[in-house]
Amino acid sequence: MLITLEGLDGSGKTTVWEALHDSHPEATFTREPTESWYGEAVNRAIDDDGADPLATLFLFTADHADHLSRTIRPALENDELVISDRYSDSRYAYQAAALSGSDLTRPMEYIRGIHSAFTREPDKTIYIDVDPETAAARSGSTNQFEDAAFLAQVESNYERLIDAEPERFVRVDGTQSPEAVIDTVEDVVDRLRGSQS
Numbered sequence: 001m002l003i004t005l006e007g008l009d010g011s012g013k014t015t016v017w018e019a020l021h022d023s024h025p026e027a028t029f030t031r032e033p034t035e036s037w038y039g040e041a042v043n044r045a046i047d048d049d050g051a052d053p054l055a056t057l058f059l060f061t062a063d064h065a066d067h068l069s070r071t072i073r074p075a076l077e078n079d080e081l082v083i084s085d086r087y088s089d090s091r092y093a094y095q096a097a098a099l100s101g102s103d104l105t106r107p108m109e110y111i112r113g114i115h116s117a118f119t120r121e122p123d124k125t126i127y128i129d130v131d132p133e134t135a136a137a138r139s140g141s142t143n144q145f146e147d148a149a150f151l152a153q154v155e156s157n158y159e160r161l162i163d164a165e166p167e168r169f170v171r172v173d174g175t176q177s178p179e180a181v182i183d184t185v186e187d188v189v190d191r192l193r194g195s196q197s
């Protein structure tokens, strides 16, 4: 089973993902951007305010392809629980926002189209919900994406994704205390595991 954690920068995904290591030591934990050289290239683009947004999309997508073939598919074939901190929805939400003023008329549909031929959809996606102002303040605005106005566009893209596939997403209130968010997510993961056996 593939469970992904999604949300704005600073929503608390990594805090939850780290806590899940203790409650679910049997799982395979992974993330995007990855730690491969593709992920290193992605991180260079994130840190370059002048990076071309279409080039950045393709770097993220290359990292995703490698992530799928090297980590995600082998673990799923081995019947493991896989928990990923960010995955394809991050591209649909962030790069669609980054490309909103470009020549692409429907950036989200374009990005989904690129992925559809090769990706593997998550079984469930836990969306940690915080408002863009909280997200920007918590993340410290250290890169081009961590800006409240940009994150407002990303948030509305996530809402489109949730509206399109409400059965795949579980929304968790990320403005609760870290302990409450972790407890809520652990309950969700336990329920999903229980419903599988």
Ligand SMILES: Nc1ncnc2c1ncn2[C@@H]1O[C@H](COP(=O)(O)OP(=O)(O)OP(=O)(O)O)[C@@H](O)[C@H]1O
Residues within 6 Å of the ligand: 007, 008, 009, 010, 011, 012, 013, 014, 015, 016, 138, 139, 174, 175, 176, 177, 178, 179, 181
């Ligand atoms: N529920 C919470 N309430 C208040 N602060 C939180 C909460 N969860 C996490 N934080 C704090 O917010 C900051 C960002 O948390 P975290 O790194 O987990 O977010 P993230 O969603 O993984 O961010 P990014 O996508 O930018 O990596 C950290 O300083 C963390 O301690």
Ligand SMILES: Cc1cn([C@H]2C[C@H](O)[C@@H](COP(=O)(O)O)O2)c(=O)[nH]c1=O
Residues within 6 Å of the ligand: 009, 032, 033, 046, 060, 086, 087, 088, 090, 091, 092, 094, 095, 143, 145, 146
């Ligand atoms: C996977 C992915 C990530 N991003 C953005 C979101 C963040 O600002 C950075 C790095 O992610 P992290 O969780 O803070 O480590 O990259 C993106 O724009 N598109 C993506 O596909």
